[in-house]
Amino acid sequence: MTLRxxxxxxxxxxVATIDDELRRIEREHRVDIRLAIESGSRAWGFPSPDSDYDCRFVYxxxxxxxxxxxxxxxxxxxxLVGLLDVNGWDLAKALRLLVAGNAVLIEWLMSPIVYRGDTEFRDELRELAAAVADRNRVAMHYLHLGRRQxxxxxxxxxxKKVFYSLRPAMALRWLNEHPDAAVAPMHLPTLLEQCELPADFVDAVRELTDLKSRTREMGTGTVPSPIAHFIDAEFERAPAAFTRDGDRDLTRPRALTAEFFRRQALR
Known part of the structure; x- marks a missing residue:
């Protein structure tokens, strides 16, 4: 079954231009694109009227x-052509980064916007990510990303840039409230729905999201205090909440990812 x-x-x-570009890439690079998704603010749930189209794919x-x-x-x-940005990773690279704790592939797998894809491939790769991803390393990925922004x-x-700190902070909150999970939603509204949060904070996020959806240039200003306090608190809490217990044994994660890779490469 195909995804769309x-x-x-x-x-x-x-969208039609992206579809054409994906077909061209397959033809000219001799690759099979197994999943192509939107990874930018449109998929994160806070687009602006002039947001780029950020297509990412695994091949x-x-x-x-x-x-x-x-x-x-x-x-x-x-x-880059206008608002269009199309880039992808080889599956082997994506799997190596997944085991190392990079959350980018996880986000691609959880994107609500899919240009094309194989349902079985995505479902099996989601299961693999849940099995091999290290939640502490994934959390540190979000912490470093959020602090930098x-x-x-x-x-x-x-x-406009507040969201690039807010979303990692919300991912940290989600992981904190779901202690058995390592794969968080990438969609900000979904993160909000699946966490216990103060009402004033949720209202402030929704108001800022609505403003961003209607305004090309939001300008500069002071971050609404509920949002600023939330971001500061999550970034302060994360180092103690997500700690690494020495060197991680990668034998099983590497074996599982190698098996998945061989199966896909020989299809």
Whole structure:
């Protein structure tokens, strides 16, 4: 079964251009794109009228490209054209980063906007991510990302940028409230729905999201205090809440990911 989930709010002309670009990439690079999703603010749940289209994909290369002492590049990048940004990772690269604690592949797997994909591939890869992802390392990924964006906001207090700190902070809160999980939703409204949060904070986020959806340039200003307090509190709490217990034994995660990779490469 094939995946396709495109909101009616997205420009059909741009979507058609992305579809054409994905077909071109498969043809010219001799790869099989197994999943292509939207990864930017549209998928995160807080788009602006002028938001970019950030298509990301996972592909499997031709078998000859894996059976060589001179491996090919494991990233496919295309030039930025207007609002369009299309890039992808080889499955092997994506799996290595997943085991290392990088949350990017997890986010792609959880995107609510899908240009194309194989249902079985995504479902099995989601199960694999849940089995091998280290929640402490994933949390540290969000902490470092969020702190970096929060510092950038201090230097340039664009209200548009608040969301780039808020979403990692919400991911940390979600992981804290779901202690048995390592795969958090990427969609901000879903994160809000699945956590116990103060009403004034939720109201402030919804008001700022609504403003962003209607305004190309939100300008600079002071962050609503419930949001600022929430971000500061989550970033302060995270180092103690998510700790690494020495060197992680990667034997099982590597074995599971290798098995999944071989199965997909030989399809």
């Amino acid at each position: 989930a495109i909101p009616s709010t997205m420009d059909p002309t741009v 499997v290369a031709h078998l000859d490209d894996y059976l060589t002492p001179w491996p090919v590049r494991d990233v496919i990048e295309t030039p 929060w510092k950038l906001f201090d230097a340039n207090p664009s209200l």
